[in-house]
Amino acid sequence: MGSDLDMAQLRVFVTCTRSGSISRAATALGHSQPALSQQLRRLERTVGQPLLHRAATGVTLTKAGEALLPYAERILALSTQALGATGPAIQGHCGVGLLEDLTTAPLPQALADFTRMNPRATLELISGPGPVLREAYDKGRIHLALCDPSYLPEPPRWTVRLPMAWAAAPSLDITLDPLPLVLFSQPCRWRQPLLDSLEAAGRGWRTAFESTSVPGVRAAVRAGLGAAALLPATVEPGTAVHGLPVLPEVELGLIRRPGTEGDVLVDAVEAVLKRLA
Numbered sequence: 001m002g003s004d005l006d007m008a009q010l011r012v013f014v015t016c017t018r019s020g021s022i023s024r025a026a027t028a029l030g031h032s033q034p035a036l037s038q039q040l041r042r043l044e045r046t047v048g049q050p051l052l053h054r055a056a057t058g059v060t061l062t063k064a065g066e067a068l069l070p071y072a073e074r075i076l077a078l079s080t081q082a083l084g085a086t087g088p089a090i091q092g093h094c095g096v097g098l099l100e101d102l103t104t105a106p107l108p109q110a111l112a113d114f115t116r117m118n119p120r121a122t123l124e125l126i127s128g129p130g131p132v133l134r135e136a137y138d139k140g141r142i143h144l145a146l147c148d149p150s151y152l153p154e155p156p157r158w159t160v161r162l163p164m165a166w167a168a169a170p171s172l173d174i175t176l177d178p179l180p181l182v183l184f185s186q187p188c189r190w191r192q193p194l195l196d197s198l199e200a201a202g203r204g205w206r207t208a209f210e211s212t213s214v215p216g217v218r219a220a221v222r223a224g225l226g227a228a229a230l231l232p233a234t235v236e237p238g239t240a241v242h243g244l245p246v247l248p249e250v251e252l253g254l255i256r257r258p259g260t261e262g263d264v265l266v267d268a269v270e271a272v273l274k275r276l277a
Helices: 007-019 022-029 033-047 063-085 100-104 107-117 130-138 191-200 214-222 264-276
Strands: 052-055 058-061 092-099 121-128 144-147 158-162 165-167 179-184 205-211 228-230 250-256
Touching (some): 007 033, 063 264, 100 107, 107 264, 121 264, 144 264, 250 264
Parallel strands (some): 092 121
Antiparallel strands (some): 158 250
């Protein structure tokens, strides 16, 4: 690399990757699309390789982009945490509920870094499908939850819409009709929109495998049992595929327990979740 990495350029790169589109990233960051494109080109010149494949339908990561993404996300998270460490002392206990899909993303690492930088703070992470998080919330174990907001009683403080991506083993023939699918077992509110997108495109499908967990779905994909729709951060290298119907976006929301306003620890954890969601 020719010079140091620029934080603003890394933020543009990460936002484009999460949103799946430079135009959506421009809206999220409040900048023009040409300005973001220029930032991306500068970052690619610094790295010395293209980071994104650009197409009319959006952007996807190159091999170099896949390698840089986890570092970029961690750098941004550490920057947020370092700024927070100069403020009031952060201490206490905070329960965090995460949709299981997010446990393979950078969030667990960012929260682990947070606890190392704030040794007087204790985080309790609870992962699972919506009903599991609702039960933990009702029992008072969760102060913040990042999940499908429809499962929890409080309205979300903020929401983000994320693209979904197809994953399949190279050995799978994605032209098969019906298309074998690897699906999440019910309850899964993202399952029906996926099936609706296939039917709208005139693609037949059949259930080849069901699992309640992300590791189970990814293992079935690796084995070549079928194609799956996942958040981009959970698609394993070498399994991203194109040529299947466009998938719907899904909504995540951040729910915060009433009565935690002004809690320095909860404020700081919310900032980490918002930065990486």
